[in-house]
Amino acid sequence: MTAVQKTKPETRTSIVRELHPRAARNAVVTDALLVAEIRNGSTAAAGTFFDRYARHVERLIWSLLGPEPEAEDVLHEIFVRALEGIESVEDPSRLKSWLTGITVHTAREWIRRRTRRRWLRFVDELPEPPTPSASEEVNEATRCTYDVLSSMSADDRVFFSLRFIEGMELSEVALACDVSVSTAKRRLKDAEKHFLARARRHGALLPWLEEGRWAIGRTSKAAVPGSDVAADHDGGEA
Amino acid sequence: MRRLAELGKEVSSSLEEARAKGDAASRVRAKLVAREVPRLRTEWQRRDPVSALHPNARFALVAALTLAAAIALTVFFAWPPKHDVHAAAATPATAEPPLSFVVGEGQREEHGTAGLFIAAPSTGQMPITFSDGSTLRLAPAARLRVAEVAPEGARVLVESGAVHVSVIHATTRETRWAVEAGPFEIRVTGTKFDVVYEPASTGLVVRMEEGSVFVRGCGLLGDEGRRLVAGERLEVSCTDRAMTVSAADADADANDNENAEPTPPAALAAPAPAPSPSPPPTPSTAATSTRSPDAARVIGRALKATPSEALAAAEANGFDATCEALAGPELLLLADAARYAGRFERATEALAIARRRFAGSDTAATAAFELGRIAMDIRRDLTAAGDHFETYLRERPTGSLAREALGRAIEARSRAGDKARAERLAVRYLAAYPDGPHAKLARKLSSPDTEPRP
Numbered sequence: 214m215t216a217v218q219k220t221k222p223e224t225r226t227s228i229v230r231e232l233h234p235r236a237a238r239n240a241v242v243t244d245a246l247l248v249a250e251i252r253n254g255s256t257a258a259a260g261t262f263f264d265r266y267a268r269h270v271e272r273l274i275w276s277l278l279g280p281e282p283e284a285e286d287v288l289h290e291i292f293v294r295a296l297e298g299i300e301s302v303e304d305p306s307r308l309k310s311w312l313t314g315i316t317v318h319t320a321r322e323w324i325r326r327r328t329r330r331r332w333l334r335f336v337d338e339l340p341e342p343p344t345p346s347a348s349e350e351v352n353e354a355t356r357c358t359y360d361v362l363s364s365m366s367a368d369d370r371v372f373f374s375l376r377f378i379e380g381m382e383l384s385e386v387a388l389a390c391d392v393s394v395s396t397a398k399r400r401l402k403d404a405e406k407h408f409l410a411r412a413r414r415h416g417a418l419l420p421w422l423e424e425g426r427w428a429i430g431r432t433s434k435a436a437v438p439g440s441d442v443a444a445d446h447d448g449g450e451a
Numbered sequence: 452m453r454r455l456a457e458l459g460k461e462v463s464s465s466l467e468e469a470r471a472k473g474d475a476a477s478r479v480r481a482k483l484v485a486r487e488v489p490r491l492r493t494e495w496q497r498r499d500p501v502s503a504l505h506p507n508a509r510f511a512l513v514a515a516l517t518l519a520a521a522i523a524l525t526v527f528f529a530w531p532p533k534h535d536v537h538a539a540a541a542t543p544a545t546a547e548p549p550l551s552f553v554v555g556e557g558q559r560e561e562h563g564t565a566g567l568f569i570a571a572p573s574t575g576q577m578p579i580t581f582s583d584g585s586t587l588r589l590a591p592a593a594r595l596r597v598a599e600v601a602p603e604g605a606r607v608l609v610e611s612g613a614v615h616v617s618v619i620h621a622t623t624r625e626t627r628w629a630v631e632a633g634p635f636e637i638r639v640t641g642t643k644f645d646v647v648y649e650p651a652s653t654g655l656v657v658r659m660e661e662g663s664v665f666v667r668g669c670g671l672l673g674d675e676g677r678r679l680v681a682g683e684r685l686e687v688s689c690t691d692r693a694m695t696v697s698a699a700d701a702d703a704d705a706n707d708n709e710n711a712e713p714t715p716p717a718a719l720a721a722p723a724p725a726p727s728p729s730p731p732p733t734p735s736t737a738a739t740s741t742r743s744p745d746a747a748r749v750i751g752r753a754l755k756a757t758p759s760e761a762l763a764a765a766e767a768n769g770f771d772a773t774c775e776a777l778a779g780p781e782l783l784l785l786a787d788a789a790r791y792a793g794r795f796e797r798a799t800e801a802l803a804i805a806r807r808r809f810a811g812s813d814t815a816a817t818a819a820f821e822l823g824r825i826a827m828d829i830r831r832d833l834t835a836a837g838d839h840f841e842t843y844l845r846e847r848p849t850g851s852l853a854r855e856a857l858g859r860a861i862e863a864r865s866r867a868g869d870k871a872r873a874e875r876l877a878v879r880y881l882a883a884y885p886d887g888p889h890a891k892l893a894r895k896l897s898s899p900d901t902e903p904r905p
Contacts, residue, residue: 267476285478296483354458379459421457
């Protein structure tokens with residue numbers, strides 16, 4: 214008699230696990246389970262948590278702070294704060310929003326610290342920021358953008374960066390900054406007004422502030438993040 | 452408003468490019484899993500008995516602690532001061548904690564303990580990640596012990612096999628690492644290199660990738676030790692009383708990035724030859740170099756000077772000739788320098804030469820990825836970009852850039868209007884990286900009901 218051996222069909226997860234163990238872990242662990250495992254002190258869960266959200270957080274940091282050499286320290290600080298505060302997560306399904314809130318809060322603190330440090334520059338020389346590697350024209354625009362942002366208040370800067378650089382919807386900006394949508398809208402309008410007033414002093418930013426923006430030779434049809442909000446937001450345009 | 456969004460998008464993509472070049476996330480990850488998680492775990496364990504108490508008991512405990520602290524403060528300030536330098540130096544509260552480390556990765560990640568034996572399986576590598584971001588990667592069947600850990604480094608004993616060492620040089624404090632293998636000691640501050648030790652022949656090979664190290668031992672390398680710099684390779688055998696130092700060009704292409712598996716060279720893989728009756732070669736006569744000094748100068752500039760200067764040196768030396776003389780990783784470095792200098796045609800040229808010269812190696816695959824980035828971000832040639840990214844994926848389906856290559860390939864194909872191909876890639880992406888940065892786009896493309904955003 215021939216023994217019939219039942220073979221378990223190979224699941225997608227097992228294939229993924231073979232290809233990449235971290236990807237496999239990402240595929241099977243929900244945020245709720247992840248939070249529970251981190252609370253139990255699991256190193257692997259902390260690693261998965263980082264793998265899952267580091268890119269999002271890092272991108273956000275760069276949008277908020279620009280090309281800063283201290284971005285790595287800020288990333289570290291955010292994840293340490295997140296791990297320290299993991300007990301306070303009430304709804305693990307909103308882990309990403311919770312982490313975004315920590316990121317925005319930490320970045321805002323950093324901007325304020327940086328502003329204070331700028332006054333003390335003679336005792337604390339600031340390190341050289343990394344240079345973006347796009348075209349000269351875009352590099353210059355990026356430099357000028359953050360130059361303008363650095364002269365604005367931390368709150369204005371955060372609202373502006375989240376909306377225009379990170380491309381968040383108005384409701385997402387409100388959630389990230391822990392304010393109501395109407396407050397976010399008002400703050401954003403102020404931030405936009407302040408940015409435009411200062412940006413006009415920078416020649417490199419003029420093509421983006423005036424009609425005829427296409428004169429600088431770009432052909433990409435850049436999407437406007439949250440164009441529905443753009444319609445609501447007609448007061449601050451140059 | 453619309454124009455500000457355009458500006459924001461340009462700024463965002465230029466930042467994205469600069470960010471992608473860095474490796475901050477992996478360093479932060481290493482610190483988190485190896486240092487912060489154990490610290491937090493200890494804190495949580497310490498906190499747990501307190502949180503389990505009844506609120507009244509907690510209040511009593513807090514009150515008792517406050518009283519104790521008040522008494523301690525009173526005693527501290529009332530007591531006459533006594534200046535004891537030794538006691539102050541030994542105070543653990545101010546001392547920096549020693550490095551910690553994690554062995555393995557993913558679900559097999561475990562906290563390492565100094566002194567314990569660590570062996571890689573016979574079929575796979577074994578990574579060890581330290582809290583300062585430094586890493587050791589054991590080749591299959593390699594064995595070692597992390598003998599000691601200190602705040603400024605660690606002492607590693609390689610018992611046998613090949614290990615890739617990457618030590619992060621700390622800018623804020625001293626970095627002191629030692630890798631020992633039999634009678635040999637390698638002193639490290641911050642660098643990358645492969646070390647291979649074969650106990651049967653007491654043979655050591657050190658293949659430098661970045662920075663410099665001092666190697667000593669066996670009476671062959673002098674009291675001070677022999678300094679090795681990037682690109683050099685030392686082969687030394689105590690049994691044979693023989694030593695050679697050479698440029699590492701010959702095998703650099705096969706071992707040119709962190710994903711390349713450190714492999715023992717043929718000389719050590721085979722049984723040690725019997726001692727030769729002829730007089731042993733002296734260290735001074737054994738040194739050889741196959742690289743022209745001009746090419747070496749280019750690399751020196753690429754590492755230390757500005758990208759434009761490195762490129763100028765390469766062009767003065769003859770750009771093609773330089774590209775032909777450089778080893779794989781160095782050629783990629785030159786391509787990077789060209790990119791940073793905004794000379795994309797030179798970057799493309801260097802990368803094309805890298806693909807031709809080192810076909811099948813990690814260098815060639817990385818060159819394909821870089822060509823894809825230039826095609827996509829600079830030339831806006833989406834079809835060519837898609838081809839390059841898919842080439843990388845064919846050559847290194849699980850390489851360190853595979854996720855980014857797959858994501859960018861989806862983006863390129865989708866934006867070029869090749870929906871069928873984009874969809875196939877999207878399905879593949881979701882299977883491997885369901886939470887990856889391109890997962891949202893992949894889901895949109897792989898769903899039959901939704902039209903992807905142009």
